[in-house]
Amino acid sequence: MIPEEIVTFLEGATVGFAATRDAHLVPHIHFVAGWIVGDDRKTITCFFPPNYSKVLMPSLQDNGQFALTVLGSTSGPKASKPPRPDVDFHECYQFKGDYATSRLANAADAAVVERKGESFRKLFVPLFGFSEEACAARFKKPALAMTFPVRDIFDQTPGPGAGRRVET
Amino acid sequence: MGEVRLPDEIRPVMENGIPAQVGTCSADGTPNATDISRVYYVDSEHLALSNQFFSKTIRNIRENPRACVNLNDLEAFTCWVVHLEFDRSETDGPIFDAMDMQIEAIASMTGMSNVFKLKAADIYRVTSVEKIEYGPAS
Amino acid sequence: MAKKQPTAEDLAAELDQKSAEIRILQRVSSAINATLDLEEIYGIVLGTMDEIFGFHHSLILLLDESGETLTVVASRGYEGQTLGGQVRVGTGLIGVVAKKRRLMRLSNLGSQRGYIAAIRKQMEEAGRSGELEEAAPVPGLPNVESQIGIPLLIKDNLIGVFSVESAEQKMFSDREETLVAIVANQAASAIHNARLYRAEEQRRQELAELNETLEDRVRARTAELERANRELRDMQTQLVQTEKMASLGMLVAGVAHEINTPIGAIAANTDLVRRATEIVRQRIEDKGSLAELAGDSRLRQAVETLRQASQTEQLACERVTSIVKSLRNFARLDESEEKLVDLHEGIESTLTLLRHELKKGVEVVKHYGDLPQVLCFPSQLNQVFMNLLNNAISATGGKGTITITTARDGDGVVLRFADTGGGISPQNLKRIFDPGFTTKGVGVGTGLGLSICYRIIQHHQGTIEVSSEVDKGTEFTLRLPIQPH
Numbered sequence: 122m123i124p125e126e127i128v129t130f131l132e133g134a135t136v137g138f139a140a141t142r143d144a145h146l147v148p149h150i151h152f153v154a155g156w157i158v159g160d161d162r163k164t165i166t167c168f169f170p171p172n173y174s175k176v177l178m179p180s181l182q183d184n185g186q187f188a189l190t191v192l193g194s195t196s197g198p199k200a201s202k203p204p205r206p207d208v209d210f211h212e213c214y215q216f217k218g219d220y221a222t223s224r225l226a227n228a229a230d231a232a233v234v235e236r237k238g239e240s241f242r243k244l245f246v247p248l249f250g251f252s253e254e255a256c257a258a259r260f261k262k263p264a265l266a267m268t269f270p271v272r273d274i275f276d277q278t279p280g281p282g283a284g285r286r287v288e289t
Numbered sequence: 290m291g292e293v294r295l296p297d298e299i300r301p302v303m304e305n306g307i308p309a310q311v312g313t314c315s316a317d318g319t320p321n322a323t324d325i326s327r328v329y330y331v332d333s334e335h336l337a338l339s340n341q342f343f344s345k346t347i348r349n350i351r352e353n354p355r356a357c358v359n360l361n362d363l364e365a366f367t368c369w370v371v372h373l374e375f376d377r378s379e380t381d382g383p384i385f386d387a388m389d390m391q392i393e394a395i396a397s398m399t400g401m402s403n404v405f406k407l408k409a410a411d412i413y414r415v416t417s418v419e420k421i422e423y424g425p426a427s
Numbered sequence: 428m429a430k431k432q433p434t435a436e437d438l439a440a441e442l443d444q445k446s447a448e449i450r451i452l453q454r455v456s457s458a459i460n461a462t463l464d465l466e467e468i469y470g471i472v473l474g475t476m477d478e479i480f481g482f483h484h485s486l487i488l489l490l491d492e493s494g495e496t497l498t499v500v501a502s503r504g505y506e507g508q509t510l511g512g513q514v515r516v517g518t519g520l521i522g523v524v525a526k527k528r529r530l531m532r533l534s535n536l537g538s539q540r541g542y543i544a545a546i547r548k549q550m551e552e553a554g555r556s557g558e559l560e561e562a563a564p565v566p567g568l569p570n571v572e573s574q575i576g577i578p579l580l581i582k583d584n585l586i587g588v589f590s591v592e593s594a595e596q597k598m599f600s601d602r603e604e605t606l607v608a609i610v611a612n613q614a615a616s617a618i619h620n621a622r623l624y625r626a627e628e629q630r631r632q633e634l635a636e637l638n639e640t641l642e643d644r645v646r647a648r649t650a651e652l653e654r655a656n657r658e659l660r661d662m663q664t665q666l667v668q669t670e671k672m673a674s675l676g677m678l679v680a681g682v683a684h685e686i687n688t689p690i691g692a693i694a695a696n697t698d699l700v701r702r703a704t705e706i707v708r709q710r711i712e713d714k715g716s717l718a719e720l721a722g723d724s725r726l727r728q729a730v731e732t733l734r735q736a737s738q739t740e741q742l743a744c745e746r747v748t749s750i751v752k753s754l755r756n757f758a759r760l761d762e763s764e765e766k767l768v769d770l771h772e773g774i775e776s777t778l779t780l781l782r783h784e785l786k787k788g789v790e791v792v793k794h795y796g797d798l799p800q801v802l803c804f805p806s807q808l809n810q811v812f813m814n815l816l817n818n819a820i821s822a823t824g825g826k827g828t829i830t831i832t833t834a835r836d837g838d839g840v841v842l843r844f845a846d847t848g849g850g851i852s853p854q855n856l857k858r859i860f861d862p863g864f865t866t867k868g869v870g871v872g873t874g875l876g877l878s879i880c881y882r883i884i885q886h887h888q889g890t891i892e893v894s895s896e897v898d899k900g901t902e903f904t905l906r907l908p909i910q911p912h
Contacts, residue, residue, distance in 0.1 A: 138359070140312035140322035147372065148312035148320050150359040172423050174370075190310075190322040211545035215322060249307055249538060250572075250596025255363040258425050275345075277323060279542060280549025284344055305598060306535020308542075326542050390531055394523040399543045400560040402517075404550065 122289055123162045123271055127214060131158055131165070134193030134212075135241045139167060141180035141187055149176050153189060154263050155234035164270045165189060165216055168230045168263035177265075181220040187269045189216045190277060213277040214287065218269040226263035234263045293415045294333045299369055302362045303328045303336065311338065312357040313349035321345050328358060329388050331412055335376065339388055340409040347411075350375045356413060368421045373413035385410040451479055452609055459617040463624040469501030472589075472614045477503050480606055482591045484568055487614070488514060488521060489579075489587035497525055497588055499566050512566030514588075519565035521588045524576035528585055530608060534573040534598035570594045575607050579615035586619060685750050685783050689743030696736040696743075703729040703736070753779035767800040770808065770840065770907075774831060777812040781820065788826040796834035802910050807883045811891075814876045815844045815903050822848025822901060838909055839889070845902035851895040859893055887911055 123131075137153035155168040167189060169177065181187065193212040226234075238260025245251050274287040303309075308324040315321070323346055329337040336358075340347055350356060354375035361368055379385045389407045396405035433441075455475045459468055469487055476482040484504040488497035495516055502509040517526045524531050533539075547559060567574075571592045579587040589611040593599070599607075706729040714720045753776040778791060785791060819829045827847040834841050851859065860881040884891040889907035 136324075138310045138322055138324070140314075140320035140357075142312075142314040142318060142320045146314050146316075146318060146353050147355050148314040148357045150310045150312040150322060150357045150370070152359070152368065170423065172421065174421075184318060186314075186318055186320050188312075188320045188322045190324070192324065211542060213324070217319065249363075249535065251363050254425055255366065258366045258423060259363060261423070278545070278549060280546040281553045281555060282549060301598065301600075304534060306533075306538055306596075308538070326539055386527070386529075390523055390527050390529065391533060393517070393526075394520040394531060394533065395536070395539045395543055397518040397522065398520075398562065398565060399540060399547055400562040401543050401547055402560060403558050405543055405546065 123158055123165075123216075123274065124287065124289065125162075127274065127287065128158050128162060130193045130212065130214065131156060131191060133240070134191045135237060135244050136192035137167070137189060137237075139187060139189045141177060142184065143176060143180045144183045149174060149180060151177050152259070153191075154260050155230065155237040156189070156191065157230075157233055159268070164221065164268050165218075166230075166266050166268040168226050168234050169265040169267065170259075170261050171264040173265055177267075178223070181223070181267070185220040187218055187220050187267075189269075190214070191216070211279055213279070215275040215277045216271045216273070217275070218272040221268050221270055223265060223267040226266045230266050231262045234260050292334055293417055295330070295336070295371075295415055295418060296420075299360065299371075299418065300330050302360045302367075302369060303330050305362065307361050307363070309361070310359040311346055312359075313346050314353050314355065315349045316352035321349055325358075327391070328360065329384070329410070331384055334415055335412055336371070336373070336415065337384055337388060337410045337412050339392060339407055340378065340411050350411070355416075366423050366425055368423070370417075370419040370421060371415060372417040374416050376412045376414045378409040378411050380409050382410075384412065448606060451475070452606070452613075455479075455610060456613045459613050460620075462617075463621045465500075465618065465621045465625065468614065468617045468621055472610060473501055473503035475610060476591060476607070480603070482593070482603075482607070484571075484592040484594075486521075486567060486590045486592075487579075487587060487618075488566075488590070489618070490516075490525065490585055497521060500587075502566075505566075505568070509566045514565050515563065518563045520574050520576045521565060521567075521590050524578050524590075525585060525588050528578045528580060528583075530575070530577050530604070532573075532575045532599055532604055535596065536574060537570065537572050568592050568594050572596050573598050575599050575604055577608055577611040579611060579618065581615060581619045586615060586622075589614060682750060682754065682780055682783070686747055689746040692743045693740050696739055699732060700736045703732040707733070749779065752776075765802055765804055767802050768805045768808075770798055770801055770803075770842065771795055771833065773805055773809045774812050774833075774842075777809055777816055780813070781816055784817075784820045784825075785829075789820055789823055790828045792828055792830045794830065794832040796832075798833050798835060798840050799909055801840055801907055803887055803907065804883075808887070808907075811880045811883050811905070812844075814880050818876070819844055819846035819848065819901070822846045822850075824848070827900075836906065840907050840909065842905040842907070843902055844905075845900060847900045850897040850899055850901055851893075852897060856893065856895055860891075 137156055139151045139153050140148050141151065142148045151174050152170060153167045154170050157166050158164070159166065191214055193214070238256060241260065242251075242253065242256040246253070246256065271289065274289055276282055276285045276287055304327075306327070308326050309328050311323050311325050313321045325338060327339065329339070331337050338346075338356075338358075346356075356373040356375065358371045358373060359368055360371065385407065388410050392405060392407050393402065396402050399405075455471065458471045462468060462471075472487065473485050476485045485502070486499050486505075486509065487501040489500050490497055497514045497516065499509050499512040514522045514525075516522050520531055520533055520536075550556065550559060567590065572595060573593045575591045577589045578585055579589055589607070591599070591607050707726060710720065710723050710726040710729070714723060720726055778785070816829065823829070823846055829847075830843070830845045832841075832843040832845070860877050881891055884905060884907070887907055888911040889905060891906075892904045893901065894904075895901040
């Protein structure tokens with residue numbers, strides 16, 4: 122079960138990307154536009170943009186191996202008190218598990234992605250100088266929803282604790 | 290297999306400071322996704338990643354030399370997907386020096402010189418480059 | 428995907444832009460190299476960056492003598508004081524550029540700083556603060572995003588760093604980097620030349636100041652030398668006095684003998700006079716009349732003896748008086764002041780005191796000219812005469828001739844003391860006036876005699892010369908002004 126504070130982190134986190142691998146052990150990286158934690162806190166459903174990689178589904182169907190990395194901001198357990206936006210967006214966790222199901226994304230999924238796009242814009246427009254248009258393009262209405270049960274969680278926040286397995 | 294070359298237009302993207310995403314895979318087939326603040330251009334067929342903290346990535350590469358890097362150019366609505374194969378690790382020489390110099394500049398400003406040190410410059414050969422254009426939001 | 432081919436218009440526009448940039452760089456290069464004023468060079472470099480290339484924030488830092496710190500000497504586009512700001516070599520982009528002596532271009536510095544700051548925070552929370560150093564602030568934009576640092580090198584020597592910064596996310600391009608590097612290289616050589624010139628100017632100014640103060644320094648030095656000279660003179664006076672006492676000491680034996688002779692005569696006469704007087708008393712008592720006394724031959728003999736004794740005593744007394752007078756004349760202890768004297772008197776007194784030495788077989792021949800009185804310190808000149816005559820007697824070995832010649836010579840007088848002694852070898856002759864030089868053997872002379880004579884004559888604004896021929900003799904010539912200035 123995903124710890125409560127990490128669920129909170131996932132709700133506020135802004136950047137997600139995933140790794141799969143094909144039958145030849147070649148890894149692939151995929152942009153993940155949004156995510157939600159299942160009610161039982163055992164699964165995560167990821168939302169992929171319309172032009173998601175054509176190797177995503179074949180990889181998942183070949184071996185099911187999936188790794189989701191989420192970069193978070195101030196809502197995580199490592200958030201500074203008082204908040205320090207200059208450093209706090211670097212909280213990061215990786216969730217590993219096996220592909221379970223997938224379906225077409227719906228309006229509720231689109232609303233999640235829209236919220237992610239909004240928080241991404243707030244955080245990164247000042248930090249990287251992205252334009253509003255560039256941010257919006259990254260968070261288009263999603264096309265695919267994919268669910269996987271979380272097997273392992275790793276703390277990937279840069280620093281001395283990076284790589285530590287989180288108790289589930 | 291013909292040599293794959295990095296196009297000139299990818300170079301500014303590698304230097305734009307936006308973190309890149311790196312995917313690796315262990316020998317038993319478990320993928321790993323991490324982000325990295327910079328990818329260094331070596332020549333048109335090679336790029337380098339700094340070997341500092343991502344120990345899982347390094348372990349995976351030693352088991353399975355294949356890696357995938359996504360480079361983001363948000364303003365151009367573009368993502369570059371570059372597949373790599375680990376070639377060698379350098380602890381001196383011009384590539385190492387250039388990377389070390391940049392890391393030292395940033396680390397020394399934040400009082401992290403003792404911690405944030407370049408261990409090695411891991412040099413990768415490019416095996417494929419793909420430009421994904423996702424266009425402006427409709 | 429096929430790369431878009433540039434059109435002819437694109438190429439023409441690029442060519443135009445490059446030509447314009449080359450023209451600008453040429454102008455900047457000429458302007459920088461046309462001045463040796465550092466401030467002007469800084470102004471041209473930073474102004475070019477700002478107004479022509481649109482890089483609004485730039486710094487010039489120069490390496491301190493220690494080689495460990497860079498100091499901001501010029502800046503443009505910053506709020507607040509950046510001048511004098513310092514960067515340690517090895518810290519931040521500027522410090523690392525200095526350390527590695529290589530150009531560096533970085534972008535998105537904000538996010539990279541944030542990334543490392545996040546790690547720092549994690550380490551602090553993990554209780555590993557001990558591994559961290561203090562974050563060192565560097566001069567420049569606090570929110571810098573893109574930066575180019577270029578080492579200012581003269582041959583292989585680092586003199587400073589030129590930094591261009593921007594708070595915008597936009598990265599500096601290769602073309603911009605090249606432009607900045609060209610200007611920075613021009614600036615490095617111009618700054619180097621200007622500093623050399625400034626150092627040269629400073630040296631020149633110091634020299635000019637030195638010249639200005641030279642006169643004062645010469646005055647001070649002269650005063651110092653005068654004081655030293657006075658001290659030396661006092662010391663010489665003491666030496667002269669010591670030498671005089673030594674000369675007198677040597678004379679005592681001779682003079683005692685001289686005085687002994689008349690005293691001996693007087694002593695011998697005393698008994699004679701007593702006995703003659705006794706005879707006279709008895710004869711007067713024994714004889715009853717003057718006629719008897721008149722016929723007494725014994726009485727007449729006694730009276731004659733008394734008369735002769737009286738004469739002898741008178742001569743003896745005169746002799747003693749003469750010797751004492753000569754001694755007093757020689758010493759002239761009561762005459763330490765300058766006064767007009769007859770130099771012949773001094774020579775004569777000296778000869779009197781030396782009579783005991785001379786009478787063994789030295790003939791003194793005098794050719795005295797008509798000398799005017801000379802303004803001098805008589806006791807000092809007597810000491811010179813004593814010294815020269817004593818040396819002459821020694822040279823003759825007690826048998827020979829000493830010729831003393833005096834004459835007037837214009838405003839001065841010339842005195843020559845020549846002997847027929849063994850002469851002096853040429854190598855000894857060269858050193859004869861050196862203090863401590865003596866040929867008389869240890870314990871015989873002080874070795875200061877002639878050097879003191881030299882000093883005394885010099886003090887009287889005169890000269891002393893010597894000429895000598897082995898086996899023929901030696902002649903000392905003194906020339907003294909009648910009225911020294």
